[in-house]
Amino acid sequence: MDHSSTDETIMAALLTLNSPQPLHPLAAELRLRHRRLTFLLLSPLHFSLALSHLRSLSLRTKSLLLARLLLRSLSLLQSPLRRPHRLSLRDFDAAVLLLAMCDSYHPSSAHASVDWRSLIADRLAGDALSAAGLGGGWWPVIAAHVDAAAKCRRLVEADSGGAAAAEAAAVVALEVAEMGECAICGEEIVCGGAMPCGHPFHWGCILEWLRMRNTCPCCRYELPTVDVCSEIQRVWKMLVKMGG
Template sequence: MEEETIIIAALSTLTSSQLTDLTSSILSLTLHHHGRLSTILCSPSLFSLTLHHLHSLSLTHKTLLIAKHLLSSLHHLTRHFHLKTLIPPQPTTTIKRRDLDSALLLLFVCDVHQEHPEILKTPHSEWREGLRKHCSDTVLMQSSIGVHYGGVLLPYIEMVMRCWRFVGVMAGCTVEGRKVAAAPAAVVALPAVEVIGGGEECVICREEMSEGRDACELPCGHLFHWMCILPWLKKTNTCPCCRFQLPTEDVFGEIERLWNVLIKIGGGVLNEKDVDHGCSVDVAESQGLIDL
């Protein structure tokens, strides 16, 4: 099952007003990114500085740069999913202007390398003019699509997928088996609830939680002694019972968490459609965005 299809299916669960708001905000963000890239390509000094910064970065740092951009994009895509058992409050994602400029230029150069490699076969001093012309042609072509759900969301999802592949191929973006701590902001936001009835066991210490005492409740609904769960969350962001993931400040861990959320929601939608109709689900049918 294509991951693009799954992401689109996840977005199809949003209400019409949420989808409109998401589309508008993504359009605004896309225009901002186009503006930054155009500014870089139109300014010889800014282009030279940004390209020099990219050349100074190791492969690991380039991958981290794209990972931060991907994380910011995933937070944007998932911000309307408020289901308690899926996404707790997310930590704020910020990316410095120099990092954003570098990420945008790096992604654009990678696209050009695939589509028009002849532009990059010239000396570095001649790159800017060729890239600038290609950028102008690309923006003009995209602007002719029109402002509708498919015309805005699909290119954005494609950009997210390019970042995901870049990070995955170049860094092996997987945190399976690697523990990452829960974000302090997410831990502070956890509610204290009164234990009613007693008899329930804290799976960390294996002792009963006394009736009337305060316990920590994770978004998945499982209860734990505060003195047990706090040290646990300093080491890992997963629930000891069901492996539910809390937000983390680790970039790659948070990418995995949000990616899994989209896959879980979208996969559930497509599986339901498969059961209902007994056939495979087309991209357009699964999300209903293009025809709206």
């Protein structure tokens, strides 16, 4: 999927909103990221600690950390009033710093002695003086999240999309089903659980199923998942559906 079609999908989904009021959480998310990055830049000690933490992580772990941060933008675009995916403060700072390093990267800075703090500060100063940085309205907010969502999509578009376990909170929220036939074992249900799509199952059957995958065995309805790449793909499908 190219960048233009990604933007079109997200903007079509945003047009389904009835008013700009739900967009306030998107602005709040950007302010939070900006405050944490500014704090790191103004505190050499904390910047050094965050950078050391990043350098101690494997490339795979760094990718997942960045994906978790970008997923917050994608989720807010899909449902602005929903609480964004949580990160610990240490992981949030590291992810914000990593994203800033990616945005500030230039081939000429690809060496071990690069002063990342100065490089990021220069980029932030340039952004603040740009037309988007000086302008008002919602477009700078929306554009920042659209850009993050596009990065999010590109980050996982090569992922195999294999089975992933359902998120614990989504499993706990399943409704009770008092009758019907379990779609997994085929036996009558006395007291079981129902997926949001309405299909009923024995608790034992559905809980064992959701330990390995996040989809309904009947219609493939997807619950939120613990795997960040699978969750990005799930939310993206919902955005596509919203945008028609």
